Amino acid sequence: MKxxxxxxxxxTIVFHSSAFSQTxxxxxxxxxxxxxxxxxxxxxxxxxxxVELGSxxxxxxxxxxxxxxxxxxxYGGQVKLLFYDVWNPDQQHRATEYGIRLIxxxxxxxRNGKELMRHEGYFPEKDxxxxxxxxxxxxxxxxxx
Numbered sequence: 001m002k003x004x005x006x007x008x009x010x011x012t013i014v015f016h017s018s019a020f021s022q023t024x025x026x027x028x029x030x031x032x033x034x035x036x037x038x039x040x041x042x043x044x045x046x047x048x049x050x051v052e053l054g055s056x057x058x059x060x061x062x063x064x065x066x067x068x069x070x071x072x073x074x075y076g077g078q079v080k081l082l083f084y085d086v087w088n089p090d091q092q093h094r095a096t097e098y099g100i101r102l103i104x105x106x107x108x109x110x111r112n113g114k115e116l117m118r119h120e121g122y123f124p125e126k127d128x129x130x131x132x133x134x135x136x137x138x139x140x141x142x143x144x145x
Contacts, residue, residue, distance in 0.1 A: 046080035047111060047137060050128075053094060054104035055087040060122045061104040067125045074139045075132060 052068055054061030072081050084094040086103060098107055106119045108131065117131060129139070 045077060047078045048116070048132060048135060049080045049082065049109040049113075051098070051107040051109065052081070052083045052104060053086050053098055053100050053107065054083070055085050057087060058103055063122055064104050064106075067123070067128065070125055071128055071132070074129075075137055076140055078137045079132065 050068070050071065052061075052064060054064060056062065068081055068083065071079060084091045086092055086095040086100065098105070100120075102120050104121065104123075106123050106128075108116045108118070110116055116135065119127075133139075
């Protein structure tokens, strides 16, 4: 019985490590695929679509939640925010679709779904503000501190 368990354990480790190494090689070798309009809810009424790819169980991702809420309040209808929990089985395909390597990742798209910028890791609100304002977005007066 012990030999069967050990054999099972070794085969499981080998299988998972080879699958991980193959995934890792593939991720490095490919560049993110261009985002198609039909896969993202890009609206012509919004100037920028801010896509956050992360997880509700990831600490840096959770730290981004108040930042996203503030951006949404500050820029109103100029920015559409989308959050995909890539650890959720129903949304895991978004990680491949956007070609992400780590979470959180922020992707900013124009009205046509073309990627304007990408950032990996926690993204401070002041830096997001600087980027959005460089694209001509203006914060609402009531949102200014």
